[in-house]
Amino acid sequence: MQEPLVSFEGVAKRFGSYTAVQKMDLQIHKGEFLAIMGSSGCGKTTTLRMLAGLEAPSEGIIRLAGRPINDLPSWSRDTPMVWQSLALFPFLNVIENVEFALKMRGIGRAERRRRAEQWLDRMQIAEFASRNIGQLSGGQRQRVALARSLVVEPDILLLDEPLSALDAALKVRMQSVLKNLQRETGITFVYVTHSQSEAFSMADRVVIMSRGKIEQIGTPQEIYRTPRTRFVADFLGSSNIFPGQLQQDRSGRAAIATASGHFLLAEDAAASAMPGQSASLTVLDTRMQIHLQPPADAVNMVEARMIGEEFVGATATIYFETGAGQEIRVQKSHEELADLPLAVGRSFHLSWLPADGHLVPE
Numbered sequence: 411m412q413e414p415l416v417s418f419e420g421v422a423k424r425f426g427s428y429t430a431v432q433k434m435d436l437q438i439h440k441g442e443f444l445a446i447m448g449s450s451g452c453g454k455t456t457t458l459r460m461l462a463g464l465e466a467p468s469e470g471i472i473r474l475a476g477r478p479i480n481d482l483p484s485w486s487r488d489t490p491m492v493w494q495s496l497a498l499f500p501f502l503n504v505i506e507n508v509e510f511a512l513k514m515r516g517i518g519r520a521e522r523r524r525r526a527e528q529w530l531d532r533m534q535i536a537e538f539a540s541r542n543i544g545q546l547s548g549g550q551r552q553r554v555a556l557a558r559s560l561v562v563e564p565d566i567l568l569l570d571e572p573l574s575a576l577d578a579a580l581k582v583r584m585q586s587v588l589k590n591l592q593r594e595t596g597i598t599f600v601y602v603t604h605s606q607s608e609a610f611s612m613a614d615r616v617v618i619m620s621r622g623k624i625e626q627i628g629t630p631q632e633i634y635r636t637p638r639t640r641f642v643a644d645f646l647g648s649s650n651i652f653p654g655q656l657q658q659d660r661s662g663r664a665a666i667a668t669a670s671g672h673f674l675l676a677e678d679a680a681a682s683a684m685p686g687q688s689a690s691l692t693v694l695d696t697r698m699q700i701h702l703q704p705p706a707d708a709v710n711m712v713e714a715r716m717i718g719e720e721f722v723g724a725t726a727t728i729y730f731e732t733g734a735g736q737e738i739r740v741q742k743s744h745e746e747l748a749d750l751p752l753a754v755g756r757s758f759h760l761s762w763l764p765a766d767g768h769l770v771p772e
């Protein structure tokens with residue numbers, strides 16, 4: 411296995427008596443797109459700032475290509491790292507902004523012009539080379555800022571909420587620009603965001619943080635399908651969560667007793683389930699079925715009253731409430747719902763396979 415490009419080993423950061431990042435262990439591999447995600451104040455930016463050398467860890471070691479960098483200022487490191495900033499120089503035009511870092515590095519005029527033009531071309535903004543920054547749209551500025559970061563060909567690019575100021579359509583376009591660029595150049599991207607759609611659409615791996623701690627690290631698919639903690643399941647918002655107590659049913663199969671009923675667990679979850687323990691069962695909203703009549707073969711089923719619906723593009727989310735007051739959401743395509751007489755107030759039966767349920771500790 412290749413040595414990680416970056417490793418955080420027991421890294422903590424305190425500001426006075428406040429701990430912003432707790433004992434973090436994290437490895438970042440060369441060429442990967444890593445997103446760090448979490449709600450406001452969870453320590454994402456502090457983590458990025460420590461990597462950039464803008465903040466010194468209070469504890470632990472950060473290594474870059476094997477070398478501790480805790481006390482090594484960014485300019486004296488062997489591995490070039492750039493912090494992508496949107497703040498362009500208003501007194502320089504587009505190409506001068508892109509050339510600026512090369513000029514600072516003492517690269518000659520002809521060479522820096524050639525390289526800057528190459529990057530403007532790559533970002534499809536060559537036609538704006540001599541425009542003033544004030545004459546550009548948000549998305550064009552964003553591309554200039556990226557060209558300016560990438561022209562120095564860093565090994566690592568650090569990005570902190572780079573798309574937050576853009577409108578929804580532009581955001582989606584820039585996501586694919588960024589992802590393609592990262593793939594083509596092989597530059598390691600460490601990308602801080604609070605947006606799930608950004609993290610999940612671009613990153614190879616996602617780190618989910620809460621209150622200065624890593625809750626889960628994994629591919630977007632792993633995290634989406636099997637959130638490992640209650641926090642992650644809540645944060646992603648795509649799972650139904652049934653808090654309860656683990657137990658064995660009469661035939662010895664592992665089950666969970668919840669306010670809305672007893673539900674059987676998949677075999678892999680059953681192996682680690684200790685009867686009597688508190689836990690929550692999570693079931694993705696896309697894995698639940700809606701029936702008007704209870705099907706004879708359903709293993710896990712609950713009766714619930716429809717309380718609302720929401721349509722986004724090709725999918726619909728239908729909201730239900732069980733007799734115990736638990737809200738359940740089910741996401742389906744319009745075709746899948748076509749034969750159901752959906753109506754607010756009507757009762758339905760919701761089912762899922764034991765294999766689609768995952769346990770998270772309480």
Ligand SMILES: Nc1ncnc2c1ncn2[C@@H]1O[C@H](COP(=O)(O)OP(=O)(O)OP(=O)(O)O)[C@@H](O)[C@H]1O
Binds near residue numbers: 451454
């Ligand atoms: N220089 C500082 N002095 C004191 N507290 C700080 C300092 N920098 C950050 N903090 C605190 O540390 C915590 C983590 O901050 P950080 O900026 O890393 O959060 P974040 O996850 O990036 O949040 P956001 O999404 O809002 O930017 C916050 O509670 C913040 O107030």
